[in-house]
Amino acid sequence: MDKLLQIIEKIFYTNLIGEINLYMVFANVFKYLFVIIVLYFVYTITRMIYLDIGQLRGTGFRRGPYLQLITRRETLRFHVQNIYPLKNDNIIGRGRSADVQISSPFLSKEHAHIFKEGGIYYLEDLHSANGTYLNGEPVGEPVILYPKDIVSLVDVEFIFMSGEGDG
C-alpha cells in the first residue's frame, strides 16, 4: 500500500504550476460538478412531484378501470393488493391463472368474472361456492357494473373505479 501511496502522491500532489497540483485542479473542477449534479437532482424530483400533484388531486395514479380494496387489510389473513387494474376480460379467483388472484380460502378457483362488452363493464359470478355480491345483492347472470359499485367476494370487498376523472 505504501507503493500505491507514493504513486498517488506523485500523480496528484506534485506541483504543476506555482503551488497548484493535480488534486487541486480536480477538486476545483468537481466542485462545480457537484453543485450541478445535486441541483439537477432537486430539479428532477421537483418536476416529478409537480406531475404527481395533478394526479394526486384525483384518486390515483391509474388510467383505466380498476378494483380498489375497501376491506381493511389487517383483518385479512392473506395478502391482498389495494388496486387491481382491470383489463377487458378479468377472472377473479383463488386460482393461479386468475387475472385478479386473491388467496382467500373462501374463494373458488374461478370465482367471478368482470368483462367489457360494447363499452360497458359487466360482473358475473362463475358458480362460486360462496357467491358474489354487487351492492349487497347476489349476482348470478352478468349484470352491468357501474362506477363506484361495491363488489363483495365473501370477505373481500372492492369498489369498482372507472379510472376517469374522479370516478
Place this chain on the structure above:
Amino acid sequence: MKNNPKRILVLLYAITAIFLAMCLYLVYFQLFTAPKIIGNPYNRRNYVDETLIRRGNFYDMYGRALTHTIDDAGHLLDNPRSYAHIIGYNSEEYGKSGMERTYNSTLLGLSQDDLFGKFKDIVQGQVGNDIYLTVDDDLQLYCYDLLEGHKGAIVVLDPSTGAIRAMVSRPSFNANEINALWEEIIEDEDAPLLNRASQGLYTPGSVMKVITAVAIMESDIDQNYHDTGEQTIDGYTYFNYLEAVHGDIDLQDALVHSVNTYFTKKSTEVGYALLREVADRFYFNSAIPFELVTSISEAYTKPDMSENEIAAAGFGQGDTLVTPLNMALAIGAIGNDGVMMRPNILQEIRSPRGVATFTSVPQMLSRVTSPSLAARLTVDLVETVNTGGAATLSGVHVAGKTGSAENISGYSHAWFVGFAPAERPELALAIVLEEEGQTGAAAAAPLARRIFQYMLSE
C-alpha cells in the same frame, strides 16, 4: 379530528417560505457578511496563507526596523519585551495581540472583500504591507529600561499631535516565545499580558488634582483657603501629607504643596455636576479611540455621590480609576492650549513597493478647557515642579504633578504626569509605578526627569 386539507397546505406553504428564506439568507451572508469576518484573526484559515505570504514589518517613526522577516514569511521582534504590548504576539495556537492583531489584514496584504484576489495573491506569492509606528525606538527602549525592577507603565506622547512616542508596560514578556511560554505567562499573577499603559486602571492620587484644578478655575468659587492641616467633611477628616499645615493658600500653593485638605473642601464647593463635566472633557468615563485596546477611566461616575465621595475624588482617591494613557493625554491637553488630541500609534502604512497607502492625520479629541486657563495652570505646574525639585531640568521648563495614590494593596502607586518644554511642549508623559510604596516625587519624578533630559537636552 378535523380533516381539512387546507390547514395542512397552510403549514406546507409556511415551511416552504421559511426554507426559501434561509436560502436567501445564505446568499446574503456570502455576499455581505462573509467579507467582513474573513479577516478576523481568529479565523485560522488565514494562517495557512501566512506561510505563503511575507508578513509586513514594523518600523519606528524614523524608519528604523523593529522586526525582521524569517523564513520568507513571518517575522520576529528585534526587542520582543519592549514592544510586547505595542506590536504584540503572533501565534498560530494562541492568536494575535497588539498591532499584529489590529492590523493583521494589512500586514498580510489581505484584500478583505475580494476572495478571488486572495486566491490570486496566493498563487503569485503575496507580500504584506509595512507598518510605520509613531514610536521613537530609542525612547521606547530607554523607557523600558527605566522601568526595570518596577511594575507599571510609561506613556510618552506628542501633545500637539497625539502621536505616541513610547508606551511601555512591565512586567512584560517575550513576544517571540509566546508559544513556549504561554502557560507560564497565563499563570503569572502579575499578568504580564496586560498592557498597563492603556488598560491598567489605577487610583490616581494627587495627579488628579490637575483635573480638579481645572474645575475649580472654571467655577466661580473663592480659590483662597485657610489650611489647618485637616479638613472635616460630613464627619470624616482628611489630612495633608505628613500632616503639614500651610495656612493661607491659593490654588497654586495647593498644587505646589499638594494640599489634600484644600482639594477636598473645594471639590465639595464646586459640586458634582461641574466636576463630572470637566472629567468627561478629559475623556474619563469614555472609551478613548486608539489602535490598541484601552480601558475606560472612571471618575465621578455616580450622580448621587455623597459629599465625602466627592471630596475623596477631588484629590484622586475614592473610587477614581485612571489609565496612564488617559493621564498622559490629560496632561498633554493642558500643555496644548487646552486641546486634547486623539492618541495614535500608527503613523503610516506602506505597500511592499514603499508607497504610503495611509498616513495618519492628527485629530482633535476634546477641548478640555480654555487656552487662558490652560496657560495659567501651566504656570502653576511649572512652579510645582520647580518647588518639588525632583523633575527639574536645567535649561528646560518642566510642568507637572506628582502623586502618591493610596490603594488596597497598602503600597501606594507612585505617579508623575507632566510635559516639557512648558512653553511649547514636545512631550507629555505619564508614569505610574505600581504598588511602589514610595511617593511620586521620590520614585516617579526622577524617571520623568531622565526622560526629558534624554529627549530634550542636546
Place this chain on the structure above:
Amino acid sequence: MDRFIQSPMKQRLISARWMTLLFQLLSLSLVLIYQRETLTPRSLGFSGLLIVLTLLSQFLVNLFHQADSYLLMIANMLFSIGVILIYRLSSYYGYRQLIFYTLGIALFFVAYFLLEGTAGFWVKKICFYFFGAAALLVLTLLFGFVSGGAKNWIEIGGFSFQPSEIAKVPFCFLIAGFYSNRERVRKRKGGKYFLMAMTYILIALFFLQRELGTAMVFMAILFSAQVAFEEDKKLIFLNVALAVIGMVAAYYLFGHIRTRVDIWIDPWVDMDGRGYQITQSLFGIAAGGFFGTGLGLGHPQYIPLAYSDFIFSAIAEEMGTFMGIAVIMLYLILVYRGMKISLAQPHAFYKVLALCISISFAAQALIMIGGVLKLIPLTGITLPFMAHGGSSLVTSFVLLGILFYCSNAALEVPREE
C-alpha cells in the same frame, strides 16, 4: 402486475437515481485520494458498500409501486453528501457512519414491513407511546453520562445511543393515535388536554437533560399537528401562549439558556471561549464562497464537531453556498413529499403520522441550519441523514420507513375514523 407509471416520469426517476451514483463516484474518487494515507482495502470496501447499498435500496424501493420511492432517493442523496464530508474529515467516522447507514437502511425496510404486518395494532395504543417515550427519557436521567455537556446518552455494551432521538418515534405515534381516536379521547374528562399535557411533560424532561433542540422539535411537531388537526382552536392558542411563557421562564431560570442566547447575540466578544464554535462555523461558511473551496482544499477541520453538529458548515465550506442551498432544497422536497402523503392519505391515523414525521424532519433541518448560520441560537440538534450519529441516522431511517408505509397505504378508504 403492470407498471402504471408514465414513461416520461419513469425516465426522470431513472435519471435522478443516477445523479446520486454520479455524485458518489466523483466525490469518492476525490476523498479516497485525499485520504490516501488511510487507503486500505477497507476504504475501498467503504466506497463499494456505499454505492451498492444506495443502488440496492433504491432498487428495492421501486418494487413498491404505489409507495413513494422519492423519499428514499432524497434521503440517499442527503446521506451521500454527508458521509463524503465525514469521511473527508476522518476515515474512522466515515466507516462508522456507513455502518449506521447499513443499519438504517435495514431498519427502513423492517419498519415498513412491521407496520404492514401489524397495521391495525398501532392505531389504538395511545398510552403505550407516552410511556414508551417517557421511559426512554427517564432511563437517560438515571443511567446517563455527561457527553458534550448534555446528559443525553445511554451506553449499553459499548454502543452509545441517544434516547431523545429515538423517543421521536413513539411521540409521533402518540399524536397520531390521539388525533385519530378523537371520540374515545373526548369521552374522558379533560381528554382533549391529554396530548398537550403529555407533550409538556416530555419537554420538561428534555429541559432537565438540557436537550433544548429536541424539545423545540417536539414542540414544533405538536404545534403543527394542532394547526392541522385540532378542532378546538382555543387549544392552539393555549399551546402558543404556554410555549412563549415557557421559553421566557426558561430563559430566566436556566443559566445555560441565557448563555446560549448571549452567544447567539454576540459571539464575537468571546471567540476564545463560548463563542468559539459558532464563530468558527461562520468562518468556514464564509471561506467557501458560492462554490466552495473544493473537496479537500478547505479547512473544515477548524470547525469544532464538523462531522456532526456542524456538518452543514463543513459542507458549505468545501462545497459552497450553492450546495448549502441544494441541501436545504433537498430537505424541502422531502418535507413537501411527506406532507403530500399526509394530504393524500385518507386513513386518519396514517395521515397524522405522515404529517408528524414530515414536520420532525422539517423542524430538525430548520433549527439546525438556522443555528449554525447564527439565525437562531445553537441547540445541538443533528441534521437528519447527514450528521454523524447512530441514533440520529437510524431513527431518521425508521421514521422514513414509517412515512414510506404511509405513502403505500395512501389509497385505503377508511372504514371508521
